[in-house]
Amino acid sequence: MVWHGDREELSEFVTYLNDNSFGIKFTANIERENIVFLDVLVTRLSDNTLATSVHRKFPEYNTLLHAESCHPRHIIRNIPKSQFMRIKRICSSEQEYSNFSVDLSRRFINRGYKAHNISTTMDVTNRLTRTELLEYKSHNLATSAQQRNQPLRFIEWENSNVTRTVPISVCTESCSPGYRKTYQHGQLKCCFICIPCSDGEISNKTDSVECLRCPDDHMSNERRDMCLQKSVEFLAYEDPLGAALATLAILFALMPTAILIIFSLYKETPIVRANNREISYFLFVALVMCCLCSLIFIGRPNRVTCLIQQTTFGVVFAFCVSCVLAKTIMVVIAFKATNPKSSLRKWVGPALPITIIFCCTLSQIILCMVWLLISPPFPEVNMKYLSTKIVIQCNDGSTFAFWCMLGYMSLLSCASFVIAFLARKLPDSFNEAQFITFSMLVFVSVWISFIPAYLSTKGKYMVAVEIFAILSSSAGLLSCIFLPKCYIILLRPDMNTKEYLMGKGAHNHKKTNIVGV
Template sequence: MIFATQEIQRDPKLLPNITLGYVIYDSCSTIAGVLEGTMRLLTGQRKATPNYQCHAFSSAVAVIGDTYSSTSIPMARLLGLYKFPQISYAATVKVLSDKNQFPSFLRTIPSGLYQSIGIAHLVLHFGWIWVGILSDSNDYGLQGSLIVKEEIVKAGACIAFLETIPTVYSEKKSEHISEIIRKSSANVIVIFSIDTDLYPIMEVIARNNVSGKVWVASDDWAQSSLFTKKDFLKTLQGTLGFVVRRGDISGFNEFIYSLSPYTNPDDLFLKIFWEIVFDCKLQILDTNRTIESTICKGDETLEGMKMDFFKLNDLRNTYNVYNAIYAVAHALHDMISCRHGEGPFDNSTCTMMHNFEPWQLFYYIKNAHFRNKNGEEVFFDMHGDPPVHFGIINWQVTPENTFRYLEVGHFKSSAADNETLTVDIPAILWNEDHGKIPRSLCSESCSAGYRKAPQTGQPVCCFSCVMCFQGEISNQTDSIECVKCPKDGWPNERHDKCVKKETEFLSYEETLGMVLTTASIFSAMATAVTLIIFLKYHHTPVVKANNRELSYLLLFSLMSCFLCSLIFIGRPTHVTCMLRQGAFGIIFTLSISCVLAKTIVVVIAFNASKPDSSLRKYTGQGLPKSIVILCTTLQVIICISLLIVSPPFQDENTTSVMGRILIECNEGSPVAFWCMLSYMGLLAIVSLLVAFLSRKLPDSFNEAKFITFSMVVFVSVWMSFIPAYLSTQGKYMVAVEIFAILSSAAGLLLCIFVPKCYIILFRPRMNTRDYLMGKGVFMNEKRLR
């Protein structure tokens, strides 16, 4: 302050013909001390008298100070009543920016709000999401720590603990705080406190050998000389501190080195300082007494001495004082430069230098805007705060077992968004337990393929990792939820990406499809051979017996049944889906109708042989044809209705089988489909009953018994088909239906036609009219036996 005042006096352009003076009050860092000094300054008397001012003794127009927020607040409340300008160089508490409470308060140090925001950004920049907070119990600590907490939580991180340093020192509370920090899994501790309050707590922490933590320091203790003892080296190594910006003051080093009590005998502070630094007693003639003990030789000099007290290469709060003095000087300059009629007060008047009030000077100070000798802009915003610029320092242990404070970054709120926080990470030396950036997590990160599951009663940063469910993936770490794969996709084994599902249908290329295809073609060929045999021996009694035309039609329908199963094999299409069930239903109904007609013909033929039987008129070819046409027509109607009302269509089933897409036919209306099968089953049961009742009737080659066997096989197959069909999916469902078609049709072919073919080919003697009528040699042989 003294250096800046003298420098301004030597500037012929800034305040010509004006002399600046100063009065120094020591607040002793107490509220009582600061209030007493403020009242004495306002009244101009040694004994303060409220609301009274002695102009003869008080010519102060601005106050520079105080250092701490706790003492600046009551001081600002009192000075605000008179709109007396106050510029603090170190008070950072956020509430001082409230112009309703503190209308005349300004500062050259940024508000603690921005320091808190900057600290939160620093914590998040390193990915620390599990953080402990320790704060002072005054406004500075409580408000600063609260803002840090809000910013950290807003970004999705969590607070492991929030402890407050008691106003009155307590050994029990100190041990409690030390134990919480030691046991906590949080490796990062943010401390908002002044150095004098933190010191006893940190002593306990160091004594308990708490190490491995990263301390983030607020500006009030970030460079404090209280923690330079060797006891703190292991504990505080790697600390990151937020400090006000550093600035250079040209000529200030020379000014300090030129100080001497011999050339400044009235400077009481310098006398005490000199005796402490050089460990000697001064002998200076005083009006009251003479100091007889002389140790100081008079040739002592400050230059070349290592004094952390001055920190001449690291001027921070000193630089703020320098700017505060120049802000007052520029305000005075603007005031005396006012032109008549262009003033800011009533009637555009200007203020006279020899007669102005402090509140009038305050107007010029708050609107001051200038560049200092370093080229930096100095001004106050609407809240009385300067531009935000903080430095970030790293506490590094030197070979001499002391701390050095290396600046490793900065925080500027006025910079572009991507330049707000800058940190030189390689320049940082962490605590000895950390060779790289330490981690501070409540729970380990969840890898891709997992999601975070919150733990009951714990913050969101404490979670368990749960693998994504079937059909879901997460492709990044710490996913809150998994996402479903698209319909044609499926998670891989790690559940971190979707892979395309395999399509499944009964193809001709696979073994099952080849077997069924071969069986269908072979059965159809066997049926064709049987039909050829019947056509070749069409004149024989075995072929003629029991309606030759029905046998031809039945063989043709059976051959069609075998071939229609091929429609079920291969990739389903809309056309094949519409054809296959209808073709299957109609062709099988035709086969069963033929069997039913054959059975009814046997019954009618037996009963018509009785005298005076009324059934003789039904013994012709008309009845069996009518039965076949009627039964088949009803099924045709059902199938056509099915195609019209709810036609089957090709469908991609993505849900039934995990990891596969079933290409299948959706049968449309299940009711219509089962109606078709039910009708076919009804005909089969009727045929079975009629054949069973007529199995012992005299018949050529006992065809009624063979029909009974065939229908037992047919009904058994389709009764087994229903549960098997309903319990399978995809290509196996299709295979079950094909198997039922082939086996039931084969049952009809084997039971009805194989015995006849055996007689035709291997027992031609039985294929005669005499044998058919029960006469001839075969009959005689039977009688002889």
Template sequence: MGTGGGRWSLRYFRHLFVFYFAIQEINQNLEILPNITLGFHITDSCTDAGFSLCGTLMILTGILNPVPGFSCHQQGQLAGLIGSFSSVTSHAIARVTGIYRYPQISYGSMDVLFNDRVDFPFFYRTVPQDQSQYQGLIQLLDLFRWTWVGILTSDDDSDQKGSEELKREIIRSGGCVAFLERIQFSYDFKVEQYSKFKKITDMIDKSLAKVIILYSTNSYMVIQFCMPWWKMNADKVWIISAASSSLANIDFPSSATASACSTFNGSLAFAIPKGKIPGFKDFLYKLHPASFPDLSFLRPLWRSAFFCELSNGSEPSRLRSCTGEENLSNLASRLFDVNNFQFTYSLYTAVYALAHALHNMYTAKSQHGGNLKLEFQPWQLNQYIKEVHFKTPDGDEIFFDEKGNVPAHYDIINWYLFPNGSFSSRSIGKFNLSASSGQQLFVNQSAILWNPYYTETPHSVCSESCVPGYRKVLQRQKPVCCFDCIPCSEREFSNTTDAENCMKCPDDQWPNERKDECIPRVVVFLAYEEPLGAALASIAILFSIITDVILAIFITYKDSPVVKANNRDLSYSLLISLMLSFLCSLVFIGRPGRVTCLLRQVAFGIIFTIAVSSVLAKTITVVIAFNATKPSSKLRKWAGTRISISLILLCCLAQIVICIAWLLISPPFPDYDIKSEPGKMILQCNEGSTIAFYSVIGYIGFLALLSFIVAFLARKLPDTFNEAQFISFSMLVFCSVWVSFIPAYLSTKGKYMVAVEIFAILASSSGLLGCIFFPKCYIILLRPDLNTREHLIGKQYSKKPK
């Protein structure tokens, strides 16, 4: 086996020790590769592609000065390579090992370019590929309702592609990206970069986005923001991608260095899980140089930790004096710092995955009588790595998918700065992409320590959410997260936050005052209980009583000249029809029903036809009576009550025919008017056929106009009790009322339309009653001296034309 290391820091020594521990554990396990001992060859990549290529060729050839194409391994056979940690070095290694078809299992390379199985058919990794955290990032944004975020990344090509893809995923999920800025990565500060940094920091400070995603596959990206030129406000929450979440893995030499990274205080980060490695702690605490056959890779650690040099063949006393039990214990404690255990577990898993693949191939060869020395071609192991499936001591299932990736799951950690300036982190949640939908993300929100700038969960939106009762209207040339909140229109409502459209209420409901729900409409009709209905009903009853009193007077004084002068039968008919006219207006008041809707207009039409035809008959009777007194007049045979009754019946018959046709073809029915008054549902009678309704009104108007014309022509006939003048006035009032009724009726809605018709009925009926019968009642009751035949005859002759 071979592995690529890294810088001589505690983190990379931890990787070396866990690698060594895993090899030892496998060799001591009788169930995995029995009778076969795993060896290893370690080279340092120095996080550089050139060094990685040199180290890889040394491992492949087995000699210090490699010759490509030659293998000089004196013992054993190379099975595969473990590493490297970074994507850059892993890419360089994969290009070489792919030529020789050696499998490579990386424990830290998260770059998505390795998903390409055409270019990297022998590449595997025990860390999630970088894109697998996109859904976790998006679900985290959704959890806190952060819809307006910024993204910072490096100028690396892979980071730029990944950040663009992350931006598209955020937008696809309904969020928005306020900005996406690329920062030139550099270990050394250059003066010419200051203006660029200043421009970016000013833009971040001024942005409404309170959440910034730091996305990069470079684990040293975070250190850039701990430099003095990155001076930003504290009102930002940072979300760090998994490959960049290395702040907790950096061994700060002092608390002052850690406090320089206060920008990240209270931030959240995705991190590679820190699994448990049974026995590793005891291994570290028993660590001693004498335990290792080759001390070359321990010398830098000992030089840094204990300021002493190690050499092969050192005397035991020299080793003890160089280290000391207390110093070794302190070193083991630092190496076993759980907070810095990221990627250590994935390295441990990578070694075990390769060992399981070798064991499965060894078992398959044994069953088929193969060579127990386990000699094989490099490409043969590839198939067995694809079929690896086992559980780690921590309970995680390890297997590789078709792209060489293990199941993706992350720890979500919270970074916080202690008052003494030291930085630390703790796990506050998990993200498991393999879990069922809705259960992938878990965050213990109560455990989060936000930046002290915030007293509650931070808020990051371009526009505040539209409360129920409003709808979103996008702002021109801005992302969908920037919008205005517009109140729902009069007949619409919205009951959700950030509604894109308002909904219409059902016909029988209306939005409440806040327009966030529908409430039943108020059913409105002209009721007896309301003042208008009560007033109209009282007036109708009062005038019907007055009509009854006048009828009683006429019956009492039926033999008086005033009553007999103009056909008392027609007077009775007119008074009865007027009384019914007043009473029929009561049918228009109250809750409309099927029966009342059928009766009200028909009853009104027929009763008014009787009244108007009675007036017409009276007028014609007056004309016939005076013309029949002339010598040799042919109208004498028409004088009498038969002509007047026939005329009334004939006029009523025509109206009855119209009403029957109306009821048969399109009768009136109860209906609701939901358009006239907001929030109300007017219960009224739909006339059914508008033509039939206006035909009834028009026919009555025709009879009234005919009566007015005849009465107007007969107004100067000599007679003390001649009704022609009174009929003219009554018909003038009647026609005026109904002519003004039509525009008034058409311009009103709901119950006021009914009130207009009732008023027209009462006004026209009272006009007939007052103009025709009040003068006669005055004579009958107050001037009996005028109610004599002598007065009638005398008046006749005095006004007889010469």
């Protein structure tokens, strides 16, 4: 820059330039006669005109690229011409250009270039004027044609005879957002294919080389160009499925309650007395608790509900199946104790079934306490279980403890089924073992089908499968054991007599001795 003011004004101007909000700082080298910019030396002459020449730092080293360098040959061939043209543009004096060109020739020859090639290059450059070399070369076809006073002709592109449009320089169109470029093996770089981003990945710009993965709590939209927040999923009371299961749980809990009231009202009738009243009352309470414990599985999981969900279910169902087991054993003992010489007569009474119920339930309680102490369940936010939802669920903590709890419950169920099955051929005027056999068959079938269904579902449907298994198995026990008795109590009071139960009624003329417990 040529400054026409004094030095102080120039300093103030530089200070003004540096007082900007963009963080840009300017430095100034101020000279009166000569100033250097890169390899150009600018000199002010006596008539206040400017002259330019080549500037070289001291000490001067010959750093030109050697002729035997491993660079491509066309680059090495063009270096002399470009250097001679550069000093031609820089030097404003022909004498200066002549001096520097001779010196440059010597330096090229010292670096292995052939003398006659350098001489030829100098001659080519000498025929050019400095004005021609400094002229701006426009790349606009129309402007260049006008400068040459020549008419502009359209280029005839192959396969473009109709539209005369310039063809694209790649084999495929640009990849839009939601897609990424992938190069084909054995093809040029300009030949690529566009493939859509995978689920959970996006690309939000054209010609993306790779797709970006969404955060774990987000998912990709259908066009794969934006990440969306995942919805939260758990079995809630507001959900139609959760509301339906909660309603069923309450209705199923009212059924054993209603039958318990019926048995209490008809507790002195022969069929109730012969049905082990105390154990039946325990079983009614257990069935009510089984139905109500399913409500713990509905709602947003938290630390408390996760701790008591599976353990409450395991203990309550162990209590329920223990009552059925005790009831089955007492039926067998009742029939076998009719022989006066039988040693089983001493076991008839309430002590044995209560002991069986207590011991079997206590074992399950101990197992659940060990589970809670070693590896308790806890709430878990699973973002990878489902690609479109965040699943809030209870982690069992120890899968082994969970299946041990179910295994113990299955062991009690199988024991009840086997004992009841073996006792099915006892006198049948009122053989409760047949009803227990069928009820345990339904119970075991439900829980065997539960295992593959539970392992094949995800999210809230896994919880729904377990609730359905709880309710259906409870309803199976209640229906198979007690509905036939309710039918006799309410609709067939003529069968609710001691004579009928002992085989003296009109429906059965076989004599059977029944021991009430």
